[in-house]
Amino acid sequence: MTDVSMTVNGEERTASVPPETTLLTVLRENFFLTGSKLGCDVGDCGACTVLVDGIPVNACLMLAGQAEGRDIVTIEGLANQDGMHPLQQAFENLASLQCGFCGPGVIISAKALLEENPDPSVDDIRDALSGNLCRCTGYTKMIEAVQDAARIMRGESADEAA
Amino acid sequence: MKHRGKGIGCMWYPIGFTVAANPSAATVKVNEDGTATLLTGTVETGQGSLTVLGQIAAEELGISTEDVHVVSADTDATPMDTGAIASRTTYVTGNAIQLAAERAKNILFEVAAPMLGVRPDQLEARDRKIQVKGYPQSALPVGEVANHAQNGAGTPAIGSASYNPPTVAMDPETGQGKPFSTYVYATQIAEVEVDDETGEVQVIRIAAAHDCGTAINPMLVEGQVQGGISMGVGMALEEEMLFDDQGRQINPNLTNYIMPTSLDMPHIDVDIVENFDPTGPFGAKGVGEPTAVATSAAILNAVYDAVGVRVPNLPATSEKVLAAIKAKRNADPKRVSAS
Numbered sequence: 001m002t003d004v005s006m007t008v009n010g011e012e013r014t015a016s017v018p019p020e021t022t023l024l025t026v027l028r029e030n031f032f033l034t035g036s037k038l039g040c041d042v043g044d045c046g047a048c049t050v051l052v053d054g055i056p057v058n059a060c061l062m063l064a065g066q067a068e069g070r071d072i073v074t075i076e077g078l079a080n081q082d083g084m085h086p087l088q089q090a091f092e093n094l095a096s097l098q099c100g101f102c103g104p105g106v107i108i109s110a111k112a113l114l115e116e117n118p119d120p121s122v123d124d125i126r127d128a129l130s131g132n133l134c135r136c137t138g139y140t141k142m143i144e145a146v147q148d149a150a151r152i153m154r155g156e157s158a159d160e161a162a
Numbered sequence: 163m164k165h166r167g168k169g170i171g172c173m174w175y176p177i178g179f180t181v182a183a184n185p186s187a188a189t190v191k192v193n194e195d196g197t198a199t200l201l202t203g204t205v206e207t208g209q210g211s212l213t214v215l216g217q218i219a220a221e222e223l224g225i226s227t228e229d230v231h232v233v234s235a236d237t238d239a240t241p242m243d244t245g246a247i248a249s250r251t252t253y254v255t256g257n258a259i260q261l262a263a264e265r266a267k268n269i270l271f272e273v274a275a276p277m278l279g280v281r282p283d284q285l286e287a288r289d290r291k292i293q294v295k296g297y298p299q300s301a302l303p304v305g306e307v308a309n310h311a312q313n314g315a316g317t318p319a320i321g322s323a324s325y326n327p328p329t330v331a332m333d334p335e336t337g338q339g340k341p342f343s344t345y346v347y348a349t350q351i352a353e354v355e356v357d358d359e360t361g362e363v364q365v366i367r368i369a370a371a372h373d374c375g376t377a378i379n380p381m382l383v384e385g386q387v388q389g390g391i392s393m394g395v396g397m398a399l400e401e402e403m404l405f406d407d408q409g410r411q412i413n414p415n416l417t418n419y420i421m422p423t424s425l426d427m428p429h430i431d432v433d434i435v436e437n438f439d440p441t442g443p444f445g446a447k448g449v450g451e452p453t454a455v456a457t458s459a460a461i462l463n464a465v466y467d468a469v470g471v472r473v474p475n476l477p478a479t480s481e482k483v484l485a486a487i488k489a490k491r492n493a494d495p496k497r498v499s500a501s
Binding site for chain 2: 097100125130132136139141
């Protein structure tokens with residue numbers, strides 16, 4: 001067993017797990033943060049995307065031990081008692097998700113984009129979401145929601161023309 | 163060199179099959195606080211059907227969608243439903259819900275009529291009230307009427323109903339008949355860019371005009387069309403299950419079974435062609451599966467417009483498109499490619 005400790009959504013968390021355990025497994029099964037999804041388990045679908053020191057990572061491809069001492073943000077870390085994150089609110093307002101399975105990963109990828117680029121073009125957004133597969137939506141309303149959230153986070157109103 | 167082309171695909175699609183029993187059933191209960199509870203057997207898979215079904219109940223009862231509590235897909239508590247299949251939910255389940263809500267509403271009318279000093283047929287349900295048609299100042303809150311129905315008149319405002327698109331036997335000699343209750347129609351136009359050196363097809367834009375009867379929730383209709391187009395793009399250009407000679411799939415994962423990412427999807431313009439179908443709930447038909455039907459035809463016609471080649475079997479992968487372009491060049495060496 002390996003002892004791992006990391007910051008998850010602002011809290012210090014530790015677990016004792018077999019060394020081959022992935023970050024995703026620790027998040028879901030030791031820390032009970034089941035928002036990050038186990039989709040393909042080989043890094044193709046992006047449903048497990050989390051932020052590691054601010055960078056979007058497929059948690060199914062990272063060993064828990066590699067996350068030692070790092071700062072992890074999952075979908076559970078976005079909303080607070082004041083309400084949802086602007087991205088979550090925009091996704092809800094525009095019905096950007098359908099079955100929702102890809103949603104936690106998509107929103108985390110979008111959050112990483114907006115932290116780096118507060119005013120992304122449609123092509124920037126397509127590029128940022130390209131590692132997150134969605135079977136339901138055609139991505140159209142997701143892209144619109146990321147644009148809306150970006151405007152809100154820049155202090156503009158959501159419905160201003162891009 | 164890259165060539166642009168445009169292509170059109172048109173389709174019709176059947177809604178509400180009638181070749182076999184195809185029932186849905188629903189129960190609608192109006193509560194004493196003016197809300198309603200809807201029991202339906204159908205399953206929400208993200209397409210928004212429970213929102214649309216709640217809207218149908220709310221519209222019939224003159225209350226708000228947020229007043230309707232939808233209980234779905236619990237076999238202990240809800241009626242059986244033929245299924246969230248065949249683009250039938252809004253049409254068949256929606257009809258059952260409208261009928262059930264109408265029965266509950268008629269109880270409210272019977273109870274409210276003597277309270278308002280009119281006949282039941284002079285009443286309507288609007289703005290969370292039961293009111294006299296043409297005299298909205300003469301009205302009672304829905305909750306107050308529901309309370310009186312329960313505790314005064316002794317006739318709780320509950321309606322149950324089923325709907326089955328009338329089953330019609332097919333002629334056993336000819337196979338002819340009326341297999342579906344109604345139909346929807348759509349046209350999609352694709353604009354593509356084809357690289358004649360690699361065979362790669364990039365879909366630039368798709369304009370999609372869809373008839374779904376009354377669009378009860380236009381935002382959800384758009385979502386269905388956009389999602390269907392992504393499936394159509396995959397079908398046209400990328401998605402193919404490959405098997406070895408033992409029947410084992412050789413591409414059983416998303417590394418080599420390729421489906422559209424955000425980078426593969428075109429700009430999409432959705433045009434909802436409103437239309438009233440008298441057999442549907444508030445004129446609605448359906449929209450789910452039809453959205454994916456016209457896309458591949460439009461894309462492949464656009465490829466032909468761009469480089470003058472037909473790829474007769476899907477998906478039109480880069481390899482197939484390039485092979486078709488080379489075959490065309492070899493057959494007509496003076497013509498390098500279409501303009």
